[in-house]
Amino acid sequence: MYSEKVMDHFSNPRNVGEIENADGVGTVGNPACGDIMKLSVKIEGNVIKDVKFKTFGCGAAIATSSMVTELVKGKNLNEAEAISNATVAEALGGLPPVKQHCSNLAADALHAAIEDYKKKHAK
Amino acid sequence: MYSEKVMDHFSNPRNVGEIENADGVGTVGNPACGDIMKLSVKIEGNVIKDVKFKTFGCGAAIATSSMVTELVKGKNLNEAEAISNATVAEALGGLPPVKQHCSNLAADALHAAIEDYKKKHAK
Amino acid sequence: MKKIYLDNNATTAVHPEVFDAMLPYLKDEFGNPSSIHWAGRNPRKAIDEAREKAAKLLNCDVSEIIFTSCGSEGDNLAIKGIAESKRDKGNHIITTKVEHPAVLGACKYLAKTGFDVTFLDVDSQGMLDLEQLKRAITSKTILITIMFANNETGVIFPIDEIGKIAKEHNILFHTDAVQGVGKVPIDVKKLNVDLLTLSGHKIYAPKGVAAVYVKRGVRLVPLIHGGHQERNRRGGTENTAGIAALGKACEIALRDMAEETKHITALRDRLENGLREKIPYVRLNGHPTRRIPNTVNLSFEFVEGESLLLNLDMKGVAASSGSACTSGTLEPSHVLLAMGVPMESAHGSVRFSLGRGNSAEDIDYVIEALPAIVERMRSMSPLYSTAAKQAANITFSESGSCSH
Amino acid sequence: MKKIYLDNNATTAVHPEVFDAMLPYLKDEFGNPSSIHWAGRNPRKAIDEAREKAAKLLNCDVSEIIFTSCGSEGDNLAIKGIAESKRDKGNHIITTKVEHPAVLGACKYLAKTGFDVTFLDVDSQGMLDLEQLKRAITSKTILITIMFANNETGVIFPIDEIGKIAKEHNILFHTDAVQGVGKVPIDVKKLNVDLLTLSGHKIYAPKGVAAVYVKRGVRLVPLIHGGHQERNRRGGTENTAGIAALGKACEIALRDMAEETKHITALRDRLENGLREKIPYVRLNGHPTRRIPNTVNLSFEFVEGESLLLNLDMKGVAASSGSACTSGTLEPSHVLLAMGVPMESAHGSVRFSLGRGNSAEDIDYVIEALPAIVERMRSMSPLYSTAAKQAANITFSESGSCSH
Ligand SMILES: Cc1ncc(COP(=O)(O)O)c(C=O)c1O
């Protein structure tokens, strides 16, 4: 069902965990689909220095979480905001049709984390 | 589909042919079913001395024709008239269900031949 | 005893390559194709590949193939599925009198549930009158279902022209191509058909698997509701082994058709000519040329078909009868009757349908054996005068009833 | 790699004896069972014998068995066939919320075409309330269709009692016994069922064959119209090889059931107890005792089922998820939701279904492997606090949509 790349990220997920004293945290999901993602970021200047995730979800959910952390690390906020769920799916070499709508929330989690950072920062 | 006995009578039918100057001839059938039987009898006194058949029909039709000639030879007219299509089928060890209604006209042909004989005789 | 199989329109032997192709799925690769674990992976791949092969044979897209369990299911799915999905557009269906019982049965069923069905006539050679078809079309016509080739006579209908007529009138067109696929090239794109049925066991796959082509965009109500299989158009765990077999059979059909057709046509013509030369009073049922290459249907006048078949069988020759005596009813073939063949001749018909396994020796054996059988049966027939060597004059009283 | 198959409710491996029983019909005995010649004779016999074996397993008459192509076809035939033939008597059908998609699909389809369908609830252990059933019956109720055993949880319904209720009210009763047959003794005479579905590939026959028991005198409209096969109740050339296989599988089921049940129950309990001992926060989905002997459905809280299955698969263990992630939709199991299992737990369910091929070593391997997998997945789960070893407190914004 899944491509090799998806299975690689699923079985060896990058950047699992939670950043203590994170600058931004985004938690998104939909229990009906069975996917909940929590992404935390460390931001220095305008750049994402560190990022970690925790995900409750299927293979696609975990792989996209892992992939988005790889994609975003070292990127500036503008670049990070430009990453879409489609970007992530593409970077994984595609997802099975049934997984395209749901289970592909990693970019949403990232954006939520950045928003959270901005909100705190704005204060 | 057919029992061994039916197949025996089908492949080695007894008393095939037509009796010249027969005392009675019965021809019955139903082209829709694809069976037409012609039975001719030679009668002496009250007894069926000889009997022959010609049949256009399926395996069951030919086997029943053959069997009825065997059953009836040497019988008197009362005995012959008592032979029914069921008697013939039974003597063959049964016919397949689909063949029980049609294709089992041999006794009808016999009765028609006897009737023919009686009609001529009555004159 | 010699065994000569000339009943390939009834069913075919499984091709050895097809057998090999299905074997793994009856052994280690038994998993459910919907499973995500190791056991389901190769079965899923097998189905995907089979679908590609079937699509290639018909020149369509993989998404346009629905696997079913038999041609009859395919016909029922196509006809009832379209009837139901188009019910609000109209309730008129056009078919012919010479369809296979699966199509006739589905249409007669629909006729009982509020549909209006026109059964077109055929002429004495089994051909359709396209003007009659055009006249039958009404504003309520939603489906035309006409077979590609007749199973009893082999007659091929002008599917391309029918397709054009259907298209002009914006009516969906289904063809039961169970006897056409694998015997003549069929390109659904060129034919203008919207739905097409094929059956595995007529093309050297085993019984239990078939397929329907459904043109993209054509929606039909499933016959078997259930799981998501076949894109929600046919529920039920897939018959992986059967489907893999069908795929292989389609691949072989595409590969070998040209060559096999040459081989089979030559043998069929040899049989047809040989028998007609040796036996008087033989009638060809069907069209002399517009016919699938493997089929010849002959009536041997004055004798009945089943008797001939039994006698042939005793000599190891398997053929079948237009007479449905063989199949649980005693009425003569509806196909031959629709062609106006007289009752007695209809009952005297024999269908020889050849296949890739046949040889010239097989054919010569039949040409050798059958004349004596026919002669013997004629000598027993009250309809034939042996002395005059022609029809006998007889009258008879009706007896027996075919309805039971 | 070790391969351990614990997904026997999805499908089973073909039993070697079954394979041997079907082989001849994929080779020399390829004839059409309706043919009168040599090629049809043994296939016909094979079907007759298979019918006897199936009838013997269920304790019914051979005339009461209809062979079909899959359990889904059987369910559709039974439900739609009765609905249609009883339409003039009433339009109400009773079923449950936890039926297989084949039954639910057929019922929902009927609901769209003018039938009124009641979907009964189940309690948290997946059991039915018979009082609710009784209350649901109206003067228009023509059919009750309730499964014998649930495919996801293994829960067995009180079919005998339901049968009595149906009989008292003179309502026909169909049971989808696809997961019951072969696992527990089923005697249709004792159960008061009028129709019953079984499927070959759940009892070590191949995919592509199944059967419906239809009590003598019960009339149903065919799903597949066509030839005279199956006493005019199911058209289509018979899948001889599949039917012979199903017959053999029924024979083996009858012969081996008692012994296999002992073996499989012991292993299932060993698995269930072993996992629950070693892993905290495990929920048993279904009834602890009223269950078919081979099935256990567990939710591993805080982790998602598909991830677990993928991890198990990487270790060679084939199991499946109540979560339908695996089968083309993302909604969690309708069965578990009907039981009131929370969304997250429903998504975290794993069904282990054992079969005759399993050994104690298989089970111990899983008991060994799974705890580490669960722990690792929990450490990745935002719903679980690794430090506190309990549920984490989280809030999240909804995103994504399951409907597509
Ligand atoms: C309870 C139940 N009913 C029906 C079916 C459908 O059977 P099949 O896959 O043979 O169509 C299944 C299995 O998939 C089942 O578990």
Ligand SMILES: Cc1ncc(COP(=O)(O)O)c(C=O)c1O
């Ligand atoms: C023209 C035609 N249509 C449909 C069928 C039905 O196919 P199946 O036997 O696979 O149901 C057949 C063969 O029996 C056929 O010859």
